[in-house]
Amino acid sequence: MSWTWLRPLLAWVACAGGAAIGYGLGAWVGHPVWMAAAGVSGVVLMLGTHDAVHAHRFIRWLRGPRTVALGDAPGLWSEVFFRAERKLKALEHDLLQEREQRSQFLSAIEASPNGVLLLDESDQIEWCNRVAAEHFGLDVQRDILQRITNLVRVPAFVAYLQGGTWTEPVVVEGRDAASSLSVLVRRYGQDRKIVLSMDITERQRGEAMRRDFVANVSHEIRTPLTVLAGFIETMENLPLTETERQRVLLLMRQQTDRMHVLVADLLTLAQLEGSPRPSLDRWNRLSPLLQRIEADGCTLSAGRHTLAFPADLPVEVAGVEAEILSAVGNLVNNAVRYTPAGGRIEVSWVDHGAGYAALEVRDNGIGIAREHLPRLTERFYRVDGSRSRETGGTGLGLAIVKHVMQRHGGELEVESEPGKGSCFRLVFPSARVRPTTAVQAVPNTFDDRAITR
Numbered sequence: 001m002s003w004t005w006l007r008p009l010l011a012w013v014a015c016a017g018g019a020a021i022g023y024g025l026g027a028w029v030g031h032p033v034w035m036a037a038a039g040v041s042g043v044v045l046m047l048g049t050h051d052a053v054h055a056h057r058f059i060r061w062l063r064g065p066r067t068v069a070l071g072d073a074p075g076l077w078s079e080v081f082f083r084a085e086r087k088l089k090a091l092e093h094d095l096l097q098e099r100e101q102r103s104q105f106l107s108a109i110e111a112s113p114n115g116v117l118l119l120d121e122s123d124q125i126e127w128c129n130r131v132a133a134e135h136f137g138l139d140v141q142r143d144i145l146q147r148i149t150n151l152v153r154v155p156a157f158v159a160y161l162q163g164g165t166w167t168e169p170v171v172v173e174g175r176d177a178a179s180s181l182s183v184l185v186r187r188y189g190q191d192r193k194i195v196l197s198m199d200i201t202e203r204q205r206g207e208a209m210r211r212d213f214v215a216n217v218s219h220e221i222r223t224p225l226t227v228l229a230g231f232i233e234t235m236e237n238l239p240l241t242e243t244e245r246q247r248v249l250l251l252m253r254q255q256t257d258r259m260h261v262l263v264a265d266l267l268t269l270a271q272l273e274g275s276p277r278p279s280l281d282r283w284n285r286l287s288p289l290l291q292r293i294e295a296d297g298c299t300l301s302a303g304r305h306t307l308a309f310p311a312d313l314p315v316e317v318a319g320v321e322a323e324i325l326s327a328v329g330n331l332v333n334n335a336v337r338y339t340p341a342g343g344r345i346e347v348s349w350v351d352h353g354a355g356y357a358a359l360e361v362r363d364n365g366i367g368i369a370r371e372h373l374p375r376l377t378e379r380f381y382r383v384d385g386s387r388s389r390e391t392g393g394t395g396l397g398l399a400i401v402k403h404v405m406q407r408h409g410g411e412l413e414v415e416s417e418p419g420k421g422s423c424f425r426l427v428f429p430s431a432r433v434r435p436t437t438a439v440q441a442v443p444n445t446f447d448d449r450a451i452t453r
């Protein structure tokens with residue numbers, strides 16, 4: 001049952017009571033004017049008390065958490081309570097919505113892969129996302145309201161921020177000297193600034209590698225071209241005997257062969273970079289593949305080495321046959337070229353179980369000093385440049401091998417000791433290795449792209 005009617009009734013009873021008390025007091029004094037005045041002031045007193053009670057209730061409600069409704073009030077107070085409640089509810093709803101929008105907006109900036117930093121008019125940090133904190137070495141909580149230039153003292157950044165000309169981004173050193181950031185400042189609001197940062201370390205490294213690569217290729221091609229130009233000039237200007245002419249032609253052929261191998265290796269690398277990841281269901285039997293490599297190795301060695309290959313290897317590897325052939329072929333080619341005559345080159349399959357299976361190419365050749373090992377797979381990296389070139393090397397062989405193994409989810413392991421020999425291991429992931437099935441694998445003609453060397 002609702003008791004809302006009770007309060008106005010009580011208020012009016014109180015007013016009437018007040019008037020009656022006033023009138024009674026007037027009667028006690030014994031004068032009609034005093035009686036009337038006392039009655040009126042009684043009413044006014046009661047009405048005042050009634051208003052004060054409701055005003056107090058209203059203020060208490062406003063100050064409190066406003067979790068309960070104001071409830072009913074008599075007369076005008078009912079209207080005041082109703083409108084105040086409605087207005088406040090609307091304001092609180094708007095405020096909540098604004099807060100929600102703001103937090104969503106900040107979470108969106110937080111999720112940005114780039115750094116975002118908001119500065120006030122005194123360059124104090126108002127807000128920054130985690131990426132910016134990482135870029136500039138800031139603490140998202142602790143450094144709020146700190147002046148950015150007190151925390152980030154990189155001279156290029158400070159000069160750029162204070163310079164006020166922000167049409168182009170500036171490249172500054174990141175937290176550690178090896179990293180680079182591209183920083184852009186924009187003005188917004190009333191002299192506030194937004195600082196956007198992007199880590200460009202990888203991009204810069206890539207650009208440097210590309211520059212080095214082009215310089216190396218140019219250098220590699222220029223040498224045989226210069227030699228060829230010299231021979232052409234010789235043939236044009238000098239009367240040569242037939243023997244001399246044959247000798248010059250042979251040397252010219254060697255230079256063109258060298259360029260041919262270089263271009264072929266470059267094309268192989270480009271092909272590897274642009275191809276999709278080798279599929280897991282194209283199985284290649286290793287035995288026939290190794291037979292082809294053994295034949296090439298024997299031709300290259302020309303009887304100067306002992307080559308030992310497994311007689312029959314009942315193993316299949318999933319991937320691109322031409323790439324696997326190229327990787328193993330490169331290792332055998334290197335073993336022959338870097339092993340003096342009389343040396344031994346042995347190819348074997350190693351399966352330690354527990355998912356470790358590898359094809360191993362071991363030689364007892366010149367070996368490689370420890371400090372060179374981490375750089376062997378860099379393009380054009382050679383331990384001994386002249387020996388590599390003399391034996392027809394391009395400096396790209398191991399880069400190709402590494403690339404092939406990465407694409408097949410495997411890796412290249414190297415062990416070597418100067419004067420004792422080297423062991424190069426192609427480690428395949430277990431998902432790409434299986435024993436040869438009874439049914440012959442379908443010849444892998446589709447993937448058999450021309451990969452030289």
Ligand code: ADP
Nearest residue numbers: 334335338382383384388393394395396397398
């Ligand atoms: P290259 O065409 O010069 O042989 P690679 O990329 O195949 O280029 O090899 C890089 C370098 O690693 C070679 O220049 C050589 O110094 C060294 N190297 C590779 N294989 C062997 C090996 N089996 N024995 C000794 N050194 C090797």
